[in-house]
Amino acid sequence: MISIASPEPAKPEISSPPPPPPPPSTEPRVVFRSKLPDIPISSQLPLHTYCFEHLSKFSDRPCLISGSTGKIYSFSETHLIARRTAAGLSKLGIKKGDVIMILLQNCPEFAFAFMGASMLGAVTTAANPFYTSAEIFKQFSTSGAKLIITQSQYVDKLRDIFSKENHPVLGQDFTVITVDDPPENCLHFSVISEAKDTENENEISRVSINPDDPVALPFSSGTTGLPKGVMLTHKSLITSVAQQVDGDNPNLYLTTEDVVLCVLPLFHIYSLNSVLLCSLRAGAAVLLMQKFEIGALLELIQRHKVSVAAVVPPLVLALAKNPMVEKFDLSSIRLVLSGAAPLGKELEEALQNRVPQAVLGQGYGMTEAGPVLSMCLGFAKQPFPTKSGSCGTVVRNAELKVVDPETGCSLGYNQPGEICIRGAQIMKGYLNDQQATENTIDIEGWLHTGDIGFVDDDDEIFIVDRVKEIIKFKGFQVCRFCTQKLTINYDGSLIMMEGQLQVGVIANLLWKGPILHQPRLSQNINLLGKRDFHGELSRLRMQRMDERVTSLLLVLWILQRNNVSVSN
Incomplete structure (x- = not known):
């Protein structure tokens, strides 16, 4: 059982009533809304009923495609x-x-x-x-x-x-x-x-x-601290999916003819929500890949005629720069949605050259927000022009404001401040952590993201900075409290030790060698206090370390630049 906060964590309540409505505020504020009109949302249904609500319209159409076996489930x-x-x-x-x-x-x-x-x-x-x-x-x-x-x-x-x-x-x-x-x-x-x-x-x-019963419990560090359980309810996930794919002019236009690439892990809320749940609702097929490998990815895109690709910047980099791409037919791709981390203009242009027929745009999300806060309107059924570097506009049926981090006052167009979001899609709260919940969702129901951004004259959102306690690397979060000890072994293995939470995620993304749970007694490399990473890299290569050291040293550099302890 689950509750937002409970004095006895062993017996949390799952079906607590929704919080009372917030008191009226006297603060004058600028509130940003979507360019798309609000729509009716079936938020009183259970999530599974909502996702399969139109089952009879496409019952025999492909639903799940296993990339590894080729098996197709209708x-x-x-x-x-x-x-x-x-x-x-x-x-x-x-x-x-x-x-x-x-x-x-x-x-x-x-x-x-x-x-x-x-x-x-x-x-x-x-x-x-x-x-x-x-x-x-x-x-x-x-x-x-x-x-x-x-x-x-x-x-x-x-x-x-x-x-x-x-x-x-x-x-x-x-x-x-x-x-x-x-x-x-x-x-x-x-x-x-x-x-x-x-x-x-x-x-x-x-x-x-009950619509306010939790259905998903992803873990997130939020804006600071250790990972916490984020309670996403039936209502919050239905609202988030509807904000994307429902209505006469959906923000993310998916059809029963679409094949949506699912190479991003489903244990990440971005993939679970915007790929799986949105596709189930819209009747699109989902092509499931267990892991990213560029050759297999390209072959599957070509074979199954993938039309919608949900990606993150490292995957965009591979598609934009890898010479193998030229050997495959990617003409079926019509939408490329990038999220989890900002995408630079150079990468946007490089990928656009590879798939010139596709609309390339970005979205912005946070697990606690359900997770989608904004999305490129170039993905809509009746699309709007896209703007480089933009995360799109706030999703419909939601409100967004930008506040001064020091004073809390609302800011207008083109003024950077903390992004806040309000709507039925946001989390119910953190599991058994009332204080963290109150620090994130204020008394008026605004969820404070900890991200610094601004809204331009066209209502487009741009993210420019993050709260200093969190480091975002390739779409994954590293909080300084989670990083205690990290050692590289001479044979290319990575030694994981007590106290590491998010660093383990990064290490596994970058490091292909074995993960060891106890340090070896010899040939360990102590990186404590070392700033000459180029010199350290040369020394490691002399010991027959491979190019993957470059990526790991980049992680260490990011951690140390943010005063994170990296020691033996």
Whole structure:
């Protein structure tokens, strides 16, 4: 069970009533709204009902395409397997308010499990399978998860941490389900996805879900501090999806003919919301890739005629600069949506040269905001002109303001300040952290992002800075409190040690060698206080370190520039 704040974290409440309306404010302020008109939103429905509301219109159309196997699931098959998964989870004891953890790379089972949990009134917390054992355990225990769905290759990580004294016992205190051959004391995903239990299916149909009940629990550092559970409700996710794909002139125009690329991880709210949920609602097919590899990506785009690509700047860089791109036909791409980090003008132009027929634009989001705050209107059914460097305009059915960080006063056009957003799409609050919630959402319901930006004369939003406590690197957050110790081993492995949370994410993105949990006793490189990174790089290469050192040293440089401890 979950609540915004509870004196007893072991028994959080999931169905607490919505907060009272804010008192009227006497402060004169400038409020920015979308150029698109507000629309009716079916926010009283459960999320799964909303996403499959138009199922009959495209039941036989492709819904999920597995890039690794080529298997295609229609919308009717996806809905059926999700219902069976819900029945299977119910049979294992999962009920309304319970939390399940999905620890998977992109695959159809992710969608089946997420939607199945929604049908039960359960909550999903998704985690990066490349996290360390300690990071996984932290999210598992904080969320109160009762079940983990993962791949067999990650079970050893679970055994490492859960075998410790006083920790829950795998297979006894909680259930582990794998989507491939299950190791000892684990179940196969088919146990839940092929469940044909009329009694449990009838029980599912009787579950009463309040729009303010949480359905997703991603973890985010917010503007400062350690990662916290972000409670996104049925209403907030429905509102966010509707703001993008509903209405006569949707901001993100998707059709039943579209194939949407899903290479960004579904455990990231950007991909879960703007790719999976938006596609389910609009009837577009989702092409699932487990990981980014440029050759496989290009081949799949060409084979399946991908028309919409949700990307982040590193992926844009690969598409814009890699010579392999010239060997493939990318003419099917009509929209490229970049998010998670700013995209420079040079990269925009380089990618536009590769896919001149496509509309390239950016969006701006934050997990706590549901997550989309703004989106390029060039993606609309009746598109507006795009502007380089812009994150688009604020989504419809929402309000945005820019405030002076020192005084809190509202600012007008072309005046940089902190971006604030208000609307039904924002989070319910942080799990069991009332203080952090109050620090982020003020008494009038405005969510303070910690991002510095401005709105120009055309209502376009530009982000120019961030709160100093958070470092954003390639779309991932690093908070200074999370970085304690980091060592590079001479053989190209990276040593992860206690206290590292977000650094582990960055390291796994950049480093292809093994992740070790204990430092080796020799040949370790102490980077404490070292500023001559070019000299250090040369020395490392003499020890036969490869080019990946460049990227890791860049991370270390970013951390040290922000006074983050990087030591042996």
